[in-house]
Amino acid sequence: MKVAVVNKTGQDLEIEERGIPEPLENEVVVKQDFTGICYRDILTRDGFFPRLKTPIVPGHEVSGIIEKTGSGVEDFKVGDRVASLIYLPCGHCINCVSGNENLCQYKKTLGENLDGAYSQYVRLNQRSLVKVPSGVDGELATISACVTGMVIHALKQVAGITEGSRVVITGAGGGVGTHAIQIARAYGAEVAAITSSPWKEKDLYKLGADHVVSSEGEFNKKIKEIWPEGANISLENTGDATFNEAFRSLGFGGKMVVVGNLKPASPPLQLGVLILKGNSVTGSISSTRRDVMDALEMSAKKKIKAVVSEEVSLNNVNDAFERIKAKKNTGRVFIKF
Ligand SMILES: [Zn+2]
Numbered sequence: 001m002k003v004a005v006v007n008k009t010g011q012d013l014e015i016e017e018r019g020i021p022e023p024l025e026n027e028v029v030v031k032q033d034f035t036g037i038c039y040r041d042i043l044t045r046d047g048f049f050p051r052l053k054t055p056i057v058p059g060h061e062v063s064g065i066i067e068k069t070g071s072g073v074e075d076f077k078v079g080d081r082v083a084s085l086i087y088l089p090c091g092h093c094i095n096c097v098s099g100n101e102n103l104c105q106y107k108k109t110l111g112e113n114l115d116g117a118y119s120q121y122v123r124l125n126q127r128s129l130v131k132v133p134s135g136v137d138g139e140l141a142t143i144s145a146c147v148t149g150m151v152i153h154a155l156k157q158v159a160g161i162t163e164g165s166r167v168v169i170t171g172a173g174g175g176v177g178t179h180a181i182q183i184a185r186a187y188g189a190e191v192a193a194i195t196s197s198p199w200k201e202k203d204l205y206k207l208g209a210d211h212v213v214s215s216e217g218e219f220n221k222k223i224k225e226i227w228p229e230g231a232n233i234s235l236e237n238t239g240d241a242t243f244n245e246a247f248r249s250l251g252f253g254g255k256m257v258v259v260g261n262l263k264p265a266s267p268p269l270q271l272g273v274l275i276l277k278g279n280s281v282t283g284s285i286s287s288t289r290r291d292v293m294d295a296l297e298m299s300a301k302k303k304i305k306a307v308v309s310e311e312v313s314l315n316n317v318n319d320a321f322e323r324i325k326a327k328k329n330t331g332r333v334f335i336k337f
Pocket residue numbers: 037038039040060061146147
């Protein structure tokens with residue numbers, strides 16, 4: 001099988017030929033039809049993760065059919081359709097046993113510490129697996145941990161979204177943003193989608209955005225025109241470029257949840273506003289097994305649909321990275337095997 005490999009950070013991924021893996025103890029081998037390309041994979045290639053050891057197969061957005069099982073695997077069998085967390089939790093620490101495995105400090109991440117999803121067959125530990133209920137599209141199963149489950153974690157578990165919440169979503173045209181609009185709407189929220197790409201406006205309304213603000217720079221004044229009391233939640237998908245405006249869009253008691261950091265940087269935080277408005281700024285990392293199950297359930301009920309920008313072959317993954325960096329895509333780009 002063909003595998004895309006980061007042999008050295010800062011260089012293109014290389015396509016190599018490898019044998020289909022054999023599962024070790026507690027592991028399964030899953031056959032995928034496709035995998036998602038995440039901005040994190042681009043940051044991996046570009047060398048933004050200092051502890052990354054190369055060579056490594058990047059990618060962490062996995063679903064498919066179990067082809068082989070190793071010893072010790074009891075809850076899953078050959079033929080089961082599964083999705084995977086983007087990491088392998090340790091299973092023993094306080095966060096793991098309390099259902100907060102996304103905060104496991106001993107976890108190993110696919111595509112960073114473990115070979116990831118840029119190959120048709122992937123070796124996975126059973127602790128990472130979640131069964132996919134019937135009625136879930138393949139693409140939605142594949143992005144149930146990194147995209148939809150991650151957004152559910154940020155909006156529901158961290159920000160406490162409720163019906164009627166006023167939610168700002170930055171980077172709204174990207175792979176995360178296009179699904180976040182739908183998820184926020186599924187929770188009954190009113191959504192203002194922020195995009196720096198005005199040509200994406202129509203699509204964002206189609207996905208359910210109540211308001212779309214096309215803005216490279218200042219947008220908090222426009223948000224205040226739409227919502228004089230400000231937003232309850234800002235979901236920050238891009239980082240430095242929009243951080244300050246997303247923060248200033250919040251009303252009293254507003255919560256900002258940061259999930260994206262496309263160009264690693266340290267934006268300033270207005271402490272006076274933070275205090276006087278009783279705002280909070282929180283990071284949110286990945287998703288738990290519970291979040292992935294919620295995402296799959298939402299998908300099975302057709303409350304959300306996959307926004308597929310394009311499908312590329314593994315051979316063309318480097319070109320796809322460049323198009324994603326240039327913000328050419330609306331939605332998720334998938335690698336088709
Ligand atoms: Zn991802």
